[in-house]
Amino acid sequence: MFKSIQQKLKDASILEENEPILSFIQVVDFNKQQQQFKKIAKEELASLVQNKFYYFLASIKTADNDSTPIIYLLKLNDKTNDFKLKVTYYLDDIKTITKIDNTIKQTLSNGNSLETNVYAFELLFRCDSDDSLNETTDQKLKFVWQCNKVEERNDFLDTLWKLSEQFLKASSRPKFINYKFEPKKTLVQTKDDEESNDNSIIKDINQQYEISKTDEDSLLKLMSECDFASSNAEKFIEKLQTELLQLDTSNIESIMNSEENTLKLIDMLDVAVQEIDKIDDRLKEYEDKISAVGDAVRIVGERDNVIQLQQNNQFALLELLESMIINLDFPAENLHVLKSLDLTKPESIRKVIKVANNLLDLLETELPSSLTKMKAYEEQKKTLEKYKISFCGHLCKNLRNAIGHATNKHLESEGKNDANRVTIPSHKKIHDDLLALKELVFWVHRSNCMFSEQNQTKTFYEDLKQNYIETIKQLYIKEVNEFCMSAKAGIAKLDRPRPNVSMENIKGSMIRSLEKSHIGDSFGSKTDQNHKDTLKAIFVKLLNYLTNAVTSEEKFCLEFFAIPPKQGKLDESIVSSNSGNSKLLSNLPRTNSNLSLVSTNTTSSKLLGDPKTDFSVLKEIFSVLIEDQVKQVMDSIIKTDYIMVLFLYSNMLAGVSTCHQNRQYMHQPMVGLLRFAKEKCDEFVRNFKEFISETKVNRKEKIGILKFVKYFEEFVKEAEICWEPIKNDYSEKLCNIYEGIVRDIFKAIEDIASVSQKTPQEVVLFQNYHQMTHIMRGINGLKDLTRKAREDYINWQKEYVKRLFGRPLEKIHIFFEKVQAKLDRGYVHQDISYQLELSANNLAQIISEYPAREVKRGLYDLYNKVEKHLEDNSSLLQVVWRDMSTEFITQYKNYETLIKLCYEGHNIKFDFTQEDIYKFFNEISIERSKEHKF
C-alpha cells in the first residue's frame, strides 16, 4: 500500500526520489467538523464525515548527511484520485503533540443522542517570534486532526516520536502530551501484525541507506574490474545479477540475524534516552532552582537599596523638619518678653531687641517652597505675624511715649518760657534717652508693619517718624523763637533814637548809617564801632547756636532713624559717634543734602561717591523756622545799622561755605539766608548808587569833597573789615560791588564839576579824584580804577595850577613871548635887543613894574584864592602851593635864560632872585597856616 502511494507521490513530485514514507494516515480536520456540527446539526453526521479527507505522511528528508523529519499534509482529489500537497511541516516546527481520546455526545434533531468515539491528535506549532502564545496565535498554530482508526493514529504518533527521538536535538523535539511510547507493544505488534519490514522504520532507513552506500562502492569496484571487459556485457550483467541475488540473500539473512540485536540496541538506547531525559529534567530543575536563587538574591539586593534610600530620606526629612521647627519656633518666654516690654533698663531693652529681631529672623527665613505649603507652616507664620503686628503696635506706643517723656523732661529742666533766653538749650538729654532705643526704631522699620488710618495705609515707622517730627518741631519753634526774640531785644537796645523813625525810608537809613560812622570820625567812632561789634557778636552767636542745634539734631536723626545696611556697620558708627563731635563730622556719611545739586565744582564730591543722606526729617523739623527767624533778626540788625548788610552778607558767605564743606543739612537754610543777605546788600548798594547819581549841589556854593565820596570811604572801611575773613574766596564779589559804585561816583563827580560855578571845575575834579585815589589804594581788584582816579587827579590839579596861577608877571611874560616868537622865526640872539619893540630899555621898564614887594603881595592873594577854592584844612593846599612855586620858578628861569641870551651886557635884572621866590612861597604858607591855628 505504501509503495503505491509512494509511487504516486513521487509522480506528483511531492516526494523526492529517496524519500521514504514512514507512516501514512487518513485524517479529518476536527475543528472544521466541529463547526459544521454546530451549524448544521440537523443533517446526518455521516454525510459530513465522508466529506473532507486529508492525509498525513511522515517522512524524512536526507541531504548532505543531515536528516530532517518531515510531515506532509496531503489532500486527495476525489475525482482524479490524485494527491495534492497542502502543507509541509518540519517535525521540529511542532511544539507539542497531544494525543486525544474522547467521546463526543451529539444530540441529533430527532432527539436521540449519538455517542462517537473520537481518536485524534493535536499539533501545536512553534511560534517563530515568541514562545508565549496568545489566543489568536493559539488558534492559528493549533490543529486538531481526527483519525478513523485508533491503531493508525497510534502508529503515526509512534513514528513521529521515534523520528523526533532519533533525529532531533532534545531542545527542538516536540513535546508529547498524553502519549507514552510503548516499544514492546509496538514491537510485538510490528512483529505480529506486519511481518513485512516496510513498517519497521528507523533501522530500515539506516540499512537502506547504508547498503546503498556499500552498493556504490561495490559497483565502483566492479566497474573498475570489468572496465576492460565491457565487451562482455552480457556476462557482466549476468555476473552482476548473480552477485546481486547473493547479496540480496545475504542481506535478508543479515537483516534477519540483526533484527534481535537491533531491537536490543534500540531498547538500550531507549533506556539511555530515558536516563538522559531524567538527567535533563534534573538539570532543568537545578537550573530553575539556581535561577530562583539568583532572582531571590537580586530581589534581596534591590530591597536593600530601597531600605537604604528610605533611611536616607527619613534622615533628610527629619533634618528638614527639625530645621523648619527651629526656623519657626518662637518660645513662650520670648513672647512674654515682647508682651511685658520693659524699656526702663538697658539690659531689658537689649533683651527685647534680641527677641524682637529673632522674631523677624524667623519670619524672614526662606524655607523651601515645598515646605511652605504645609498647613502647620502657614499657621505658625500667621501666629508669628500676629505677634509681630501686635508687638509693633505696642512698641510704637511705647516709643511715642518715650519721645513725649524725654521732651517733657527737657522742658521741665529748662524751665518755663524765657524771653531772655541766651542760648538754645541743648537737646543732648533727649537724644541720649532716645538713642538707647534706636535699635527698636530700626526694628520697627525692618518689620515694615503697616496700619490703616483714614483709608490710608501707613507704616508704623513713618508714623513714628512723624510723631517725633511733630513733637520736636514744636519744641524747636518755641526755643528758636525765644532765642531770636531775645537777640532782637538785644539789638533794639543798641538802636539809637533817630529822628522821625516812622518816616525814615531805606535811603534815609542808609544815609544815617553811613553818616553815623562818618561823623563819629572825631568823637563817636569808638561807640559806633562798638555798636557794630556788638551787633556782629549777637548775630554770630545766634548763628552758632542754631548751627550747633541743627547739627546735633542732624546727627541724632541720622542715627535714630538710620537704616543701617548691616548690623556691624551700625555698631561701628556708634563707637565713632561716642568719640567726640569733631570725629563724628568726619564719620558722618558725607552727603550733599537731598537737593539735586549740579555743579562742575562738585567733581570732588562726585568722586567720593557720596551716598545721598536723607535730610527729609530735618527738613520737616526746621522747614522754614530757621530761615524765618534769622531773617527777622537780620532785618532788625539792618534797621539798627543799615551798613551791617555787608557784615551779614560776608558772614553768610562764610557760613554757607563751611556748611557746604561739612555737607550739613544747615547748608540749606544757610543758602536761603545768604540769598536774603545778598538781596539786602544789593538793595543797599542800589540805594547808595541812586544816592550818588541823584546828588545835586548848589552851583553858587563852594564844592569840596562830595558827600558820597565820604560815604564811600565809610562803606569801604566797613566792607574791608567784613571781608577780611573771606577775602581769599570772595574778594571778587566785593570788588564787583566796589566797581559799580566807583564808576557811578566818577560819573557823578564829572557831572557835578561841570555845573559848579563857585568852585572851579578843576578843583571839584582833582579834589574828589584825589580823595577817591586815597580811598581805593590798597584794594587789589580796583587797580585800574585807582590808576584812572590818580591820573585824573594829577591832570586836573595841574590844570588848576596852570589856570589859576596864570601869568603873575603878565607884562614880562608877553614881552618874552614876543622874543621867543622872533627867535623861532630865525632871529639871532644878539639882534633881538635891536628890535625897537624889544629893546633893552623897554624890558628894563617892564621889569621895574614888578618889584619884589608887589610880587609877594600877588602871591599872597593867590594863596588866599586857592585856600578858598579848596576844602578847609585840605592837605592839597600845600601840594597846590608847592606846584605853584615850581611853576613860578620854571617861568622865572625861562625869562632869565632869555635875558642871558638876548640882553647880555644890558645889565637887566629882576627885583628878586630865585631864592626870593622860594622864600615868598614859604613865608606865605607858614604865615597862613599859623593864622589858621590861632
Place this chain on the structure above:
Amino acid sequence: MREYKIVVLGSGGVGKSAVTVQFVQGIFVEKYDPTIEDCYRKQIEINGVQCMLEILDTAGTEQFTAMRDLYMKNGQGFVLVYSITSQATFNDLHELRDQILRIKDASDVPMVLVGNKCDLEDERVVSKDQGQTLSKHFACTFMEASAKLRVNVQEIFFDLVRQINKKVSDKPKRVTKEKKPCTLL
C-alpha cells in the same frame, strides 16, 4: 506790558551770567564770580509788541544752590545752558530738566537748550550733534551760542518768549473747547 519770567539754569561756570549780562547790558563779563542769584529786567520788542523780561540768573555751583523748586515754580521759560568745553555740564542738564518737569508737572515747558562758549572751538568736547540729539530728547529748541562774541544771545531769549506766547495762546483754546459742552447744558 506783558511780563515774562525766565530762569537761566546750568552748572557752574558755563556762562549763564555772561549770556544774561551780554543780553541785558551788552557787555561780556570776563571775570568769573560764582552767582548766588541775580535778577535782571529788560524790555524788548517782539513783532511790534513790547515785552518785559524778568531774567533770573541762578547759581550753578553746588554751594550756592538750595531749593531750586521755588524759582522753577515761578519760571515760565527756561534756558538750559551747558558749555561745549565740558561734558559734565552737558550731562548735568538731564537732572535739571527732570526737576523742572516734575515741579511744573507738565511735559511741555518752554525751554531752550544752549551750548555756550562756541567761540572756544579748540576746546570743544561736546559736539553739535550731541546737543542736537539732546534737544530732540528734551523736545526743545537748541542753539550754540557765545556770550563773548554775542552769537545767538538775543535769539535765545526771543525764541523763549515766542515759545511762551505760543503756549499761552494754545491754552485758552483748549479751555474753551472743554467748556463748550458745559454751556450746552
